[in-house]
Amino acid sequence: AQSVTQPDARVTVSEGASLQLRCKYSYFGTPYLFWYVQYPRQGLQLLLKYYPGDPVVQGVNGFEAEFSKSNSSFHLRKASVHWSDWAVYFCAVRTGFASALTFGSGTKVIPCLP
Amino acid sequence: EAAVTQSPRNKVAVTGGKVTLSCNQTNNHNNMYWYRQDTGHGLRLIHYSYGAGSTEKGDIPDGYKASRPSQENFSLILELATPSQTSVYFCASGGDWGRQNTLYFGAGTRLSVL
Numbered sequence: 537a538q539s540v541t542q543p544d545a546r547v548t549v550s551e552g553a554s555l556q557l558r559c560k561y562s563y564f565g566t567p568y569l570f571w572y573v574q575y576p577r578q579g580l581q582l583l584l585k586y587y588p589g590d591p592v593v594q595g596v597n598g599f600e601a602e603f604s605k606s607n608s609s610f611h612l613r614k615a616s617v618h619w620s621d622w623a624v625y626f627c628a629v630r631t632g633f634a635s636a637l638t639f640g641s642g643t644k645v646i647p648c649l650p
Numbered sequence: 651e652a653a654v655t656q657s658p659r660n661k662v663a664v665t666g667g668k669v670t671l672s673c674n675q676t677n678n679h680n681n682m683y684w685y686r687q688d689t690g691h692g693l694r695l696i697h698y699s700y701g702a703g704s705t706e707k708g709d710i711p712d713g714y715k716a717s718r719p720s721q722e723n724f725s726l727i728l729e730l731a732t733p734s735q736t737s738v739y740f741c742a743s744g745g746d747w748g749r750q751n752t753l754y755f756g757a758g759t760r761l762s763v764l
Contacts, residue, residue, distance in 0.1 A: 540692075542692075545690075545727040560724075570752075570753075571670055572755075576756055577757075577758075578758070579654075579755035579756050579757045579758055580693075580740070580753075580755040581755075582752055582753075585752065621738060626692060626693065633698065633700070633706065633708075634680075634681040634683070634698050634700050634706070634744075635744050635745075635746065635751055635753075636681075636683055636695050636698050636708065637693075637695075637753055638695070638709075639685075639692040639693040639694075640692050640693060641690055642692050
């Protein structure tokens with residue numbers, strides 16, 4: 537069965553530093569992959585999506601993700617974190633059932649205060 | 651702008667009581683979904699629907715029923731609420747399988763069962 541693993545429950549990062557969030561998927565066939573962001577007390581908003589093609593996908597607000605079939609990964613990254621990026625990030629893979637998504641457990645990005 | 655509206659936003663229920671969570675979408679999407687979000691689990695699929703009159707079981711359907719009386723509306727019903735169903739519930743809508751298909755989420759309903 538398809539599944540998504542986000543191994544880091546929390547990531548601490550300073551404003552202006554680079555960010556990478558890890559995502560590993562399990563899927564038989566060619567996956568359609570997504571990253572969503574959730575701000576406090578809000579629903580999920582789409583950051584970017586991968587369909588078969590270019591392995592590097594650009595999203596909103598300077599985010600990008602790279603698909604790797606050999607590593608079964610879809611890591612998210614950003615070159616320079618802004619305070620508005622403190623949020624929870626979810627990686628997801630599309631299933632065959634009405635195009636529903638299977639989500640990872642999420643990674644919370646929190647500020648590293650001096 | 652795609653829109654999914656959930657009501658109520660917050661709900662307190664008693665154990666054994668009946669709870670109905672409502673969702674309305676103005677996207678004219680065929681597919682609709684109910685997820686619950688719990689710490690450490692991400693979002694898990696409860697029920698989904700392919701269109702008016704259709705409801706299907708997701709990954710964790712036990713204790714829940716769903717109703718899709720029209721294209722726009724999709725309800726989640728807890729006939730006998732239990733404290734283990736305390737959670738945040740999200741409704742989403744999405745189009746059919748295709749390159750541009752994306753799920754759009756509501757803001758969530760926070761349910762507490764006492």
